Each structure stands twice: as C-alpha cells, then as structure tokens.
Amino acid sequence: MKKGLVMEGGAMRGMFTCGVMDVLMENDIVFDGAAGISAGATFGCNFKSRQIGRPLRYNLKYCRDPRYCSLRSLIFTGDLYGADFCYRVLPDELDIFDREAYRQNPMDFYVGATEVTKAEIAYRNCLKADDTEMQWIRASASMPFVSHAVEIEGKKYLDGGIVDAVPYGIMVKNGYEKLVLILTQPAGYRKSPMGLKRLTKLLLRKYPALYEALLRRHEMYNRQMDEIDAREKSGQWLVMRPPEKLGVNRVEKHPDRLEKAYLVGKSEANARLEQIKTYLCS
Secondary structure, three states, X not given: OEEEEEEOOXXXXXXXXXXXXXXXXXXXXXXXXXXXXXXXXXXXXXXXXXXXXXXXXXXXXXXOOOOOEOHHHHHHHOOXXXXXXXXXXXXXXXXXXXXXXXXXXXXXXXXXXXXXXXXXXXXXXXXXXXXXHXXXXXXXXXXXXOOOOEEEOOEEEEEHHHOOOXXXXXXXXXXXXXXXXXXXXXXXXXXXXXXXXXXXXXXXOOOHHHXXXXXXXXXXXXXXXXXXXXXXXXOOXXXXXXXXOOOOOOOOOOXXXXXXXXXXXXXXXXXXHHHHHHHHHO
C-alpha cells in the first residue's frame, strides 16, 4: 500500500508544515511519494533532500532581507519574493540545498502549478531538482498580482493553489492509499468569496479563465475541506492541522512569529507521533 505526504500552501503559514516535516524526518518516517502546492512545494522539497531545519534556518535569517521578500523587490523585479535570490542565491550560495541527496532519495515529489491561459492544474514529478524542476517549484509558489508568471517549456504558470489548494488528487490518481495531509489552517476553516472583483477582472483581462478560477476558488477550497473532513472521520486519511490560527501573515517579517508557527508544528507532530506510526503501519 503506497504511502504519501500531502502539503498545502499558505505562504509563511508553511512554517507549521516545516515543524511537522522535521519531526517526521527526526523519527525516520518515510513515504513513497509526496505532493506540494505553493509553500508546500518550496518548503516540502527539503523533505526529499532530508534537510532537517533548513527552511526554519533560512527564513529566520532572511525574512527581513529585501532581496528575499519586499515591496522593493516587487517594484524593481516584478516579484514580491525575489526570484533570483530565492531560487539561485539562497539555495546555491547562502544555505545550500542538497540536490544530490534530493536525487538519491527515491521518493516521488509532485509539484503543482496553474497554467494561466486555461486555468488548469499541471503537475511535474520533480525527481532531479535540476533547473527546470526548480522553475516548477517557483511557479507553484508564484502568487498572482505580485509575481511574474513563470514560463516553462512554452507555457506560463502561477500558484498551483489557485485551482488545487490541497494536492491530494494527484496522489489518489497515482495509487496512493495511505495519506498524511498537512494543512495550515485550523479545523473548520472555510474561505469566503473573493473581494475586489472588478479590479481583479481588470488586472487579469488577458487571462479570463484565471479570473474565473479565482472567482470560484473559495468553492473549490471548501469542497476540498469537506472531502478531507469526511475521509479523516472515516479513518482513511490522517490530517495534521494547527490547533488555532497561527498568527503569521503571508509575508511575515517577525522571526519570533515564524519560529512559533514552526514550534506549533513540531508540538502537534510529536503529540501525534505514535498515531502517525500506527496509521502508516496498519
């Protein structure tokens, strides 16, 4: 029976995910495959490279660096999260991403991004962490309005969470039956309809399908939450969530808040460690 790890996005709420991941790695819990969307991809790749503590370390150190995330970066590069800094300087020079360990790990790692003209989800099984696959990870986390669309093999992509908030579907499609899901909102959370509809429609006038997807995003998200709740209740899936709202925003600049979210993830995972082991072994 194939075992999979599924990681929601949520920008800096993903520090909760990092705390859960580190407990899993510290206890040598492995999966046949994983899937990540947005921050679930950018942070989740460290699970495949088995680098305990890396996302916490670089986020605490660089969260206030304007090259990492800032209005200045948005103005001068067109990306709120600086693409060159986040996907070249940081992983290749400042806090090395272990690409060799990533390649040696046989775990599948599915990364989802939204193709902008049709507003459809596309997935790549990223096994090598080469330049193209790093572009998939970047695309998965490229939020609309504050990021350039990322061009890969002639198509343009943005944040996968626009049309597939929690990437369990790709895992089910590929035969994974035992799923551990890491969400970044507490139980019962549901999204409200999008505001600023006229402005959003104007800004996305070249991509009407993308506008329609954003307009319906709350419906997609809430359907997914209903399905997750039902499968969790039946015992089919195991779901990790923060016990309450994490108190971090999407571009959090306070290291103490980021660390707190991470520690909440560690605490929740440690408290449920035996349950996780029993579920995966049953």
